[in-house]
Amino acid sequence: MGCGMIARYAHLPCIKNTCGLELAAIYDPNPEHLRAAQEQFHVPQAFTDEAAFFASGLDAVVVTSPAPFHLHNVREAARHGLHVLCEKPLAMNDADIQQMIDLMADAKLMLFTGFCYRFSPVSMQIREMVRQGVIGEVRSQRLIYIWNLHGRYETTWTGERIESPRRVGRMLEGGPMVDCGVHQIDLARWWTGSEVVRQQAAGAWVENYEAPDHMYLHLDHESGAHTMVEMSFSYSHTASEPINHFSYHIIGTDGVIRYDRDGWHFEVRTPHGTTFYPGHDEKNFGGMYYAFAEALETGFTGDMPTGYDGLVATRIARQATESVIANRLLSPV
Ligand SMILES: NC(=O)c1ccc[n+]([C@@H]2O[C@H](COP(=O)([O-])OP(=O)(O)OC[C@H]3O[C@@H](n4cnc5c(N)ncnc54)[C@H](O)[C@@H]3O)[C@@H](O)[C@H]2O)c1
Structure with missing residues (x-):
């Protein structure tokens, strides 16, 4: 549909x-x-x-x-x-x-x-390494995706330069944390296997939508781990040569896992040495459909993100965005 x-x-x-x-x-x-x-x-x-x-x-x-x-x-x-x-x-x-x-x-x-990020081989491997305690106990996670959402402007077939309708729609639906950040929030819960018990957010307005186009979200998990999610739709959004930054850092008591999507760099550093793994895209729709087909056939959820997972991630993202809007300084101090 x-x-x-x-x-x-x-x-x-x-x-x-x-x-x-x-x-x-x-x-x-x-x-x-x-x-x-x-x-x-x-x-x-x-x-x-x-x-x-x-x-x-x-x-x-x-x-x-x-x-x-x-x-x-x-x-x-x-x-x-x-x-x-x-x-x-x-x-x-x-x-x-x-x-x-x-x-x-x-x-x-x-x-x-449809949290397709879960099924990236990078994300699946992080989950497995966290489960096996490869970096000890997870204490801190940094998940960053700052990008231009395909740019601020579009040129129509008549040559007119307009605000990108797709960008306007996504900003009106809640902005970067609600639209994209829900994936990262889901990963933070899924990798740690630990619910979020407290949250705090801050944001910035590069443009003038109600929702901030650049946001920072801090999550405390039941386990005592902390996650920071940074999301932006306005990072180099008017540049002739825009640039993205997408990364994961998982910091444990005994090592770190680092992933840089743009260089496809994926590595783990522990007291036993450093291991480099093949990089992959952050999304994997094919993997999600494989798991979906299996769930339909068996009746078991498996790794598929449920409606409840969707509810929790969206609730956290919306509450964060609303709190930032409510606390906005209307004139600089
Ligand atoms: N998982 C991801 O990585 C990812 C990426 C992009 C978009 N999305 C999500 O996918 C959804 C669609 O995004 P999109 O970028 O494809 O949007 P889109 O605007 O390109 O496409 C939406 C389509 O739905 C149709 N439509 C309108 N009303 C409808 C209705 N009542 N029932 C069925 N179809 C209707 C439209 O005609 C259009 O063809 C959004 O929820 C968006 O957040 C997810």
Whole structure:
């Protein structure tokens, strides 16, 4: 449900390429988007009519519509007895996400959140190393993603320079912590296996949206570990040659794990020496679909992020963003 950018870039090809899954039908209220996706992926059935889509013989639904429509689409899937994998952020507020979780649980169906970062070989390996105590006990994590969200401006086909509509949409939906930071918050919980018991955030405004476009989030875990997440959508966003920075640092009592996405540099330093591992992209939709297919077949969640994981990460991100907005200094001191 939803044949836009992320569906065409990641979900549709992965559904087609995953053993055990069959791309039966697609739905999008926009006929142009629908047709383009149908042609690109040779989908047998394509609908702009929701009822016809749900009557087309489905076992599960993937929701890749914009976030404000996720609740409606999940409600309809639950009503039709279909398991769901839903893109992040699950919904626009906690109450809506809780409603999604309850609807799916009442219908005895599985609801998963599309936290595809979990399935990067880098992330899977970090989780395994943390579990095995390779760096001792985790005390501190730094997860940083500062980038330009594809730039502030776009040029239309008539040559007009406009504010990027995609950027405007993401900023109005909550900004970088809600849109991207939820992945990092999920990783912080998943790697440590420890819930967040306290949080504090700060932010900065490079542009003038309600939400800050550059944010710092500090999380204290039950285990005593601390996580810092830094997210930005305005880092070099007007530069002719923009640059990104994406990294993980996991600091333990007996070593560190370091990952720099942009140089694909992944290493572990312990008293036994330094080991270099192959780097990978931070996302892995293919791995997520492999786990999704397995969950559908077995009924066991496995490593798939649940609706609850989606709720916790989104709640933390939204509360952080709201607290920063509430504490904004309206005029510099
Ligand atoms: N996991 C990731 O790394 C990642 C990356 C990008 C986007 N996303 C998420 O994926 C979702 C979609 O993002 P996008 O960038 O593809 O957006 P998009 O705007 O490119 O595409 C959304 C599509 O949904 C369609 N749509 C509109 N209303 C709909 C409805 N009621 N039901 C079904 N479809 C509807 C639109 O016509 C459009 O084709 C968002 O929740 C976004 O946060 C996730």
